[in-house]
Amino acid sequence: MSTEPPILDVFWQHRTIRFFLRQPIPPEHLDLIIQAGRRAPTDAQGQMFAFIRVTDPVLRDRLATLCNDQQHIRDAAEFFVVCLDVHRLRLLVERCGRAFGMGPRISLIYGATDATMVAQNMVVAAEALGYGTCYIGAVQNNTDVIARALALPKGVLPLYGLCIGVPDPERIPPYTRPRIPQALTFMENCYREPSPEALDEAIAVMSARGDWRDNLVRYFAAGGTMAQREPVMARAWRQQGLEVDGSPVNSER
Ligand SMILES: Cc1cc2nc3c(=O)[nH]c(=O)nc-3n(C[C@H](O)[C@H](O)[C@H](O)COP(=O)(O)O)c2cc1C
Structure with missing residues (x-):
């Protein structure tokens, strides 16, 4: 017995689902999913995240278009834009009568970590x-435009x-x-440089359905999807007050 x-x-x-029935999620289930998210651990209790639930069909359609026209964004019962949020934290610190001290690097790392813990709890x-x-990582194709569409303040x-939806x-x-292979991602006591043979094995394992090299090149090679997102992100970080210059994030609207 197991x-x-x-x-x-x-x-x-x-498994990631990309085809959804146009059926709603009952409110009690949606609430369970959100409550599971809210129970995620959070660095220093900062809860540096904001989840924007997109229920307006016109806005949903626009976001789908901005995210590489992915139809599953339109079809899923629920669509959230997951954000890091140090704006609220700044307001809270100021309520304590102190100046905010979080720089952009700390904000980006801890905000992204906090938000991701919540998101993955919701997924589970x-x-x-x-x-x-x-x-939907394609949010980064148009981060700055999406931030404006959602009226996100600086920070x-x-x-x-x-x-999230009915498959x-x-x-x-x-x-x-x-x-x-696990040995490439879980190591003991120190980093282990992968051998060329181990890299080939990884490519072979990942190529069970189509050559993974195509994927590696399309996303991660020079000129690929990720490289194209870099200037968008630079623009968005500046626009949202997270310019990486070491000074505390100014999240004034
Ligand atoms: C941060 C992140 C961004 C992703 N972005 C997209 C996306 O824009 N569109 C999509 O269809 N899948 C997206 N995926 C799903 C991945 O393609 C998927 O998790 C990966 O292929 C592994 O498949 P699995 O989740 O079924 O194990 C994303 C996953 C993560 C974690």
């Missing part, structure tokens, strides 16, 4: 309830989107997607 707690099955079954809760999820920066049963992938 002694594995049943909750772990959520992890073994996880949603999948445990039988829903499908898809993160608040979109990180990615999160679709189309006909289009749930019948497989889970591979991961590179």
Whole structure:
């Protein structure tokens, strides 16, 4: 008899869902998902995140277009734009009669970490309830425009989107997607440089459905998707008051 707690099955079954039925999530389930998110750990209790739930269909459509026209953003029952938020923290510190002291580097690292803990708790809760999820990194294709569309004050920066919805049963992938060999990502006591053979093995393992090299080049090579996002992010960080110059974030509206 297995002694594995049943909750772990959520992890073994996880797969990103990109085809949703146009069906709502009942409010009580949505509330459970949000409460699971709110229980995530948070650095120094700062809770440096803001989740914008997009219910306006016109806005949802516009965001889908801005995010590389991904149809699942329109179809999913719920779509959140996940943001780091040090604006609220600044207001709270000022309520204590002190000047805010968080610089942009600290804000970006801890804000992104805090927000991601919440988002992933929501993903696990949603999948445990039988829903499908898809993160949307393509928010970074137009971060600055999206920040304005959502009226985000300075000190608040979109990180990615999160679709949650009822999976189309006909289009749930019948497989889970591979991961590179564990030895490349989990190490003991010190960093272990991967050998060329280990890199080839990683590519082979990841190429179970199509050559992973295409993916590596499309996203991560010079001129690829990630490189194209760099100037957008520079613009957005400046616009949102998170310019990396070491001075505390000024989140005045
Ligand atoms: C930060 C982040 C951004 C992502 N952005 C997108 C996206 O814009 N569109 C999409 O369809 N999937 C997106 N994904 C999903 C990944 O493609 C997916 O997690 C990966 O292929 C592994 O597949 P799996 O989640 O099914 O194991 C994103 C995932 C993460 C964590």
